[in-house]
Amino acid sequence: MAVEMRLPAVHKHISLAASQSNQDDKHLVVPGDVITSDTGFMRGHGTYMDEDRLTASVAGEVERVNKLICVRPLKTRYNGEVGDVVIGRITEVQQKRWKVETNSRLDSVLLLSSVNLPGGELRRRSAQDELAMRDYLQEGDLISAEVQSIFSDGALSLHTRSLKYGKLGQGVLVFVSPSIVKRQKTHFHNLPCGASIILGNNGYVWLYPTPGQQDEEAGGYYTSMEPVSLSDREVISRLRNCLLALAAHKVLLYDTSVLYCYEASLPQQIKDILKPEIMEEIILETRQRLVEHEG
Amino acid sequence: MRDTPLSNCERRFLLKAIEAKKRLDGRQTYDYRNIKIAFGTDYGCCSVELGKTRVLCQVSCELVPPKDSRPTEGIMFFNLELSPMASPAFEPNRQSELLVTLNRQLERCLRNSKCIDTESLCVVSGEKVWQIRVDVHVLNHDGNLMDAASIAAISALSHFRRPDVAIQGRDVTVFSPEERDPIPLSIYHMPICVSFAFFLQGSYLLVDPCEREERVKDGLLVIAMNKHREICSIQSSGGIMLLKDQVLRCSKIASVKVSEITELINKALENDRKIRKEGGKFGFAESMPKERITTLKRDDAPVEMTDVKETASDIVNRTETTTEAVPSPVLVAMGTAQVGEGIVNSWALDEDEEDEPQTEDRKTGTVSDVCFCAVE
Numbered sequence: 224m225a226v227e228m229r230l231p232a233v234h235k236h237i238s239l240a241a242s243q244s245n246q247d248d249k250h251l252v253v254p255g256d257v258i259t260s261d262t263g264f265m266r267g268h269g270t271y272m273d274e275d276r277l278t279a280s281v282a283g284e285v286e287r288v289n290k291l292i293c294v295r296p297l298k299t300r301y302n303g304e305v306g307d308v309v310i311g312r313i314t315e316v317q318q319k320r321w322k323v324e325t326n327s328r329l330d331s332v333l334l335l336s337s338v339n340l341p342g343g344e345l346r347r348r349s350a351q352d353e354l355a356m357r358d359y360l361q362e363g364d365l366i367s368a369e370v371q372s373i374f375s376d377g378a379l380s381l382h383t384r385s386l387k388y389g390k391l392g393q394g395v396l397v398f399v400s401p402s403i404v405k406r407q408k409t410h411f412h413n414l415p416c417g418a419s420i421i422l423g424n425n426g427y428v429w430l431y432p433t434p435g436q437q438d439e440e441a442g443g444y445y446t447s448m449e450p451v452s453l454s455d456r457e458v459i460s461r462l463r464n465c466l467l468a469l470a471a472h473k474v475l476l477y478d479t480s481v482l483y484c485y486e487a488s489l490p491q492q493i494k495d496i497l498k499p500e501i502m503e504e505i506i507l508e509t510r511q512r513l514v515e516h517e518g
Numbered sequence: 519m520r521d522t523p524l525s526n527c528e529r530r531f532l533l534k535a536i537e538a539k540k541r542l543d544g545r546q547t548y549d550y551r552n553i554k555i556a557f558g559t560d561y562g563c564c565s566v567e568l569g570k571t572r573v574l575c576q577v578s579c580e581l582v583p584p585k586d587s588r589p590t591e592g593i594m595f596f597n598l599e600l601s602p603m604a605s606p607a608f609e610p611n612r613q614s615e616l617l618v619t620l621n622r623q624l625e626r627c628l629r630n631s632k633c634i635d636t637e638s639l640c641v642v643s644g645e646k647v648w649q650i651r652v653d654v655h656v657l658n659h660d661g662n663l664m665d666a667a668s669i670a671a672i673s674a675l676s677h678f679r680r681p682d683v684a685i686q687g688r689d690v691t692v693f694s695p696e697e698r699d700p701i702p703l704s705i706y707h708m709p710i711c712v713s714f715a716f717f718l719q720g721s722y723l724l725v726d727p728c729e730r731e732e733r734v735k736d737g738l739l740v741i742a743m744n745k746h747r748e749i750c751s752i753q754s755s756g757g758i759m760l761l762k763d764q765v766l767r768c769s770k771i772a773s774v775k776v777s778e779i780t781e782l783i784n785k786a787l788e789n790d791r792k793i794r795k796e797g798g799k800f801g802f803a804e805s806m807p808k809e810r811i812t813t814l815k816r817d818d819a820p821v822e823m824t825d826v827k828e829t830a831s832d833i834v835n836r837t838e839t840t841t842e843a844v845p846s847p848v849l850v851a852m853g854t855a856q857v858g859e860g861i862v863n864s865w866a867l868d869e870d871e872e873d874e875p876q877t878e879d880r881k882t883g884t885v886s887d888v889c890f891c892a893v894e
Binding site for chain 2: 312314324330362363364365396
């Protein structure tokens with residue numbers, strides 16, 4: 224097997240987006256920075272009182288709503304909101320519910336009453352259903368779900384009560400930071416390049432080959448184990464590298480930016496996308512196209 | 519904080535690789551990772567690196583009244599701590615099963631094997647004895663904490679020096695290190711733990727599992743042995759059924775590994791002793807390599823070179839010889855030369871040209887991208 228070798232070289236950073244319109248005065252703080260000495264403010268998340276001075280405890284942007292000051296951190300675990308689409312992995316099977324790991328502070332909960340029964344029936348869950356839980360979702364399975372509500376301690380309650388949610392089959396999972404996934408109306412996209420993507424709000428992005436025929440009855444159960452063709456796999460690999468490139472340069476992820484990045488990367492080989500210089504070129508082109516598209 | 523769960527495909531990949539006798543870092547089945555032993559400036563302070571797993575051990579002593587049941591013996595106290603620095607899964611002040619297992623195994627390995635002569639720790643029988651306290655801190659968890667902890671503990675105990683005492687009747691004088699040289703502990707033998715991880719219902723075993731391999735293991739066998747081939751303790755966990763010849767084979771492997779590791783410990787102790795005698799600089803700062811912030815630092819990665827020659831000659835034979843890359847210049851006219859032929863002009867394509875087949879276009883198309891040198 225031939226291996227590519229490169230020597231370390233001095234790397235000149237192209238200053239991207241140095242003068243963009245949204246570069247207005249953002250109040251950025253690091254832990255320990257004094258936000259204000261005015262005692263009239265109420266302190267919110269991410270702050271603490273240090274001898275009459277409101278000090279930041281996390282690194283992020285200061286947000287002020289009337290009299291409430293809080294600091295929203297840049298790098299944080301996923302904080303759920305009702306209605307978000309998340310991708311998670313089952314860690315435990317308990318009585319009448321599953322525990323799902325979703326990159327948040329606490330494991331999320333998927334109640335048995337929040338999943339669709341096979342065949343789409345609507346009935347009360349019986350003891351038999353409880354015993355058959357493991358046949359549906361086991362430890363280690365990946366699912367896509369929506370946040371139904373938030374418990375008082377911050378844990379999320381998920382549901383898969385729609386045919387588009389459920390167990391995920393063959394595909395590639397990419398981890399990015401939750402703060403760069405853009406909030407949109409829909410998070411399920413069938414990209415024209417030949418693959419489909421689910422952009423989870425919790426930073427987990429799922430790439431999978433576009434299913435041929437939508438099996439209406441199966442819903443979230445049926446995971447096809449047929450071998451995926453080479454062309455599909457190449458498209459998914461390229462998309463995965465593009466996602467890593469976008470995440471490294473902190474570009475907001477949504478279907479348009481992913482698509483532009485994919486098209487900008489077509490002249491390169493798939494494995495070359497991960498090289499820093501080529502990554503910068505691709506992201507520069509993507510950014511330009513995004514700015515034109517908006518303008 | 520709970521560790522990120524291992525995905526199903528990672529698990530399958532690891533098990534498939536183990537079936538094919540391959541490990542993640544390229545080691546063989548019975549290979550240990552690189553062991554680095556460093557001693558600090560104080561006597562009894564030892565840091566061991568087993569690959570990326572790092573463990574720090576500190577030995578200290580104190581004069582205490584002895585146990586009622588054993589008035590003429592000193593006391594050995596072992597304490598192992600899993601700090602959150604080692605892994606996000608370790609929480610402070612949480613008594614996890616792993617912690618209890620490691621503590622018990624360390625105690626069994628060092629105390630029950632009677633490797634330290636506790637009678638020599640007695641100062642005044644029934645009243646004052648030395649209590650030797652061994653504190654092991656895990657600094658980084660990359661698998662196989664037990665082995666690293668046992669190596670660190672026994673190295674630190676061998677390195678430790680206790681203060682000299684003089685007894686006159688009932689008066690005990692403890693001399694400080696400046697007044698009289700401190701005395702080493704009397705150690706009979708060095709028990710060292712060797713861990714074997716079993717996979718796929720005991721059909722495959724690995725020595726010195728790394729963190730990923732530990733997550734998919736079925737069971738663990740820890741054998742504590744010294745270089746005289748005496749087994750000090752055996753512990754099997756995980757509930758797998760082991761055959762007799764498997765256990766015997768493991769003990770044979772363990773004896774080989776233990777003799778290597780004991781040699782390494784003795785060499786490190788010898789080096790430290792020499793440097794201290796010559797008056798050179800000793801301690802952690804000297805034994806760590808100079809890590810400059812600005813340079814790119816990477817550990818040496820082992821590369822498998824078994825069939826490199828055949829593969830290289832294969833590739834060379836298969837590739838064709840490259841044609842002349844640079845064409846020679848052609849003198850077009852006086853003062854103008856041309857190097858190479860350009861590609862097809864793709865700027866302005868007329869409508870009727872599109873109907874013609876592409877191949878013809880390439881040969882008769884207008885020439886562009888040509889290097890013209892006009893010489894005055």
